[in-house]
Amino acid sequence: MLLDVRNVIRMRIFFLAGTGSLALAGAAMVHSAQSPAQASGAPAVTSPQVGASAQVAPPFGAQTQRSGLNIVVLDPAHGGTDPGARGTGGIRESEIVLDLATQVRRALELAGFQVVLTRQGNENPSFDDRSATANAQRGAVFVTLHISSTGLPGTVRVYVNSDLAAVMEANGLIPWDRAQAPFLGLSKKFGDLVQGMLVQRFKGSPDAAQTAAVRQIRTTAAPAIAVEISSIVVEDRAELDRMGPGVADAIARGAAAFKPSYVVANVPGTLP
Amino acid sequence: MVIAGLIFVVLGAAIYFPILRRRVKRAARLQQQSEEQARRELAQPITVNPGDPRVKTKLYWASDAIDSTLVPVTVELPLANDPVLRSKQVLNTLLAGPVDVELRTLPPDAVLLAFYLLPDGTGIADFSEALATSVPSGIASEQMAVDSIARTLEANVPQVRRLKILIHGQEVETLAGHLDLTGTFVVATKPAAVPVKPAVAAASTEKAPTTAPVAAPAKLTPEKAPGKLAQPDRKP
Numbered sequence: 001m002l003l004d005v006r007n008v009i010r011m012r013i014f015f016l017a018g019t020g021s022l023a024l025a026g027a028a029m030v031h032s033a034q035s036p037a038q039a040s041g042a043p044a045v046t047s048p049q050v051g052a053s054a055q056v057a058p059p060f061g062a063q064t065q066r067s068g069l070n071i072v073v074l075d076p077a078h079g080g081t082d083p084g085a086r087g088t089g090g091i092r093e094s095e096i097v098l099d100l101a102t103q104v105r106r107a108l109e110l111a112g113f114q115v116v117l118t119r120q121g122n123e124n125p126s127f128d129d130r131s132a133t134a135n136a137q138r139g140a141v142f143v144t145l146h147i148s149s150t151g152l153p154g155t156v157r158v159y160v161n162s163d164l165a166a167v168m169e170a171n172g173l174i175p176w177d178r179a180q181a182p183f184l185g186l187s188k189k190f191g192d193l194v195q196g197m198l199v200q201r202f203k204g205s206p207d208a209a210q211t212a213a214v215r216q217i218r219t220t221a222a223p224a225i226a227v228e229i230s231s232i233v234v235e236d237r238a239e240l241d242r243m244g245p246g247v248a249d250a251i252a253r254g255a256a257a258f259k260p261s262y263v264v265a266n267v268p269g270t271l272p
Numbered sequence: 273m274v275i276a277g278l279i280f281v282v283l284g285a286a287i288y289f290p291i292l293r294r295r296v297k298r299a300a301r302l303q304q305q306s307e308e309q310a311r312r313e314l315a316q317p318i319t320v321n322p323g324d325p326r327v328k329t330k331l332y333w334a335s336d337a338i339d340s341t342l343v344p345v346t347v348e349l350p351l352a353n354d355p356v357l358r359s360k361q362v363l364n365t366l367l368a369g370p371v372d373v374e375l376r377t378l379p380p381d382a383v384l385l386a387f388y389l390l391p392d393g394t395g396i397a398d399f400s401e402a403l404a405t406s407v408p409s410g411i412a413s414e415q416m417a418v419d420s421i422a423r424t425l426e427a428n429v430p431q432v433r434r435l436k437i438l439i440h441g442q443e444v445e446t447l448a449g450h451l452d453l454t455g456t457f458v459v460a461t462k463p464a465a466v467p468v469k470p471a472v473a474a475a476s477t478e479k480a481p482t483t484a485p486v487a488a489p490a491k492l493t494p495e496k497a498p499g500k501l502a503q504p505d506r507k508p
């Protein structure tokens with residue numbers, strides 16, 4: 001028996017929130033307005049391909065000009081039938097991160113950001129649905145929130161994706177499955193800034209963002225980080241709840257510090 | 273600070289080794305009675321052939337000194353030269369776990385069902401569902417599990433260049449909700465010292481001379497370098 005795992009083609013259905021469009025695609029594409037090599041550029045948002053031909057208009061008109069980082073897409077991970085990490089006394093990661101997201105949202109809004117949540121209640125959107133929420137925004141960063149099962153309690157780790165070979169088709173489209181690839185550098189910068197804020201508040205946390213193959217981030221076409229709090233194995237939930245304000249503040253400050261790095265050229269040709 | 277910690281660990285291991293060894297023997301006896309063990313032996317008729325030369329084998333388990341990092345533990349094991357057999361031997365030893373169960377990276381009920389090596393150096397490790405259902409859910413814990421497998425193969429089987437993890441013969445999206453298993457992980461960061469034999473894919477496993485289940489590690493020597501993070505390798 002010989003297994004060929006290299007040529008697996010996955011047929012998926014994508015729903016792009018910003019466009020209201022439905023696409024059936026072997027490899028959905030994310031459209032990038034300017035070259036991803038221009039690392040500071042934000043992408044013009046996604047148009048999924050149907051087969052090889054159909055194009056869907058970007059959610060914002062081409063003439064719409066938004067510059068810089070305005071939006072933070074917050075992803076309270078898990079939910080619905082997926083409780084995530086489970087602790088003693090029945091505490092669930094899915095519930096804690098939803099409450100945490102409310103606090104982070106408040107801190108971000110005070111810092112002047114618009115916040116979009118990938119879920120409002122106890123439901124479980126797919127990884128692709130959550131990425132689509134981010135990919136439909138322009139000028140956004142993505143933060144997925146988690147509670148770990150392990151690790152030193154009272155610490156927080158930021159993760160960015162490991163290297164993904166950046167691939168862009170000749171037509172300027174980036175495969176959905178590798179949507180994060182052009183943003184790895186920006187994600188690392190954002191992650192290091194947030195981790196730097198966290199270590200000041202939570203001693204024993206790392207100084208810099210870690211890398212990991214986080215599935216949620218891979219399909220996200222924006223600077224994207226995962227924030228994982230240690231851990232669900234606490235005596236009672238109050239220990240995690242006490243960390244909420246510090247985590248929220250660190251993310252808001254990290255996003256504000258990252259803002260100058262996120263420069264968008266709206267008009268073609270205006271980039272240096 | 274880190275060095276002091278490591279010295280402490282080394283001394284601790286030396287002092288407590290006889291006690292731990294007794295504990296391991298007791299645990300091993302208990303384990304043999306379990307149904308899981310029976311399944312393991314069914315799935316893995318080959319573990320260690322005592323006739324093979326004993327070589328220093330590095331197994332990556334959790335560090336007890338540094339939070340959420342891996343540390344190699346060196347044990348002497350009789351290992352086969354054949355890369356597929358050798359991969360099975362080291363992964364089964366990794367699954368059997370360290371003497372301190374707190375430092376496990378993989379769930380005790382997980383079983384390696386099969387291991388294949390493609391001609392391009394991609395090792396395909398097929399684990400039972402317990403690997404996915406029993407590993408603690410989380411980025412840190414799932415990363416530790418995958419890394420321990422990748423780093424252990426890297427240290428002991430130079431023919432394995434990349435790692436693909438299957439669960440019960442299937443590709444799965446994530447290990448336990450976080451770590452992406454749709455791609456392959458880079459195992460070898462150095463050029464291959466030993467050329468990969470062509471057509472070793474899916475070598476048959478079921479020829480067992482005098483085999484014995486993997487014994488408890490004979491010697492425990494924590495080393496300095498913490499484990500590196502596995503980098504997924506996505507190529508078109």
Ligand SMILES: [Zn+2]
Nearest residue numbers: 077084146147
């Ligand atoms: Zn989680």
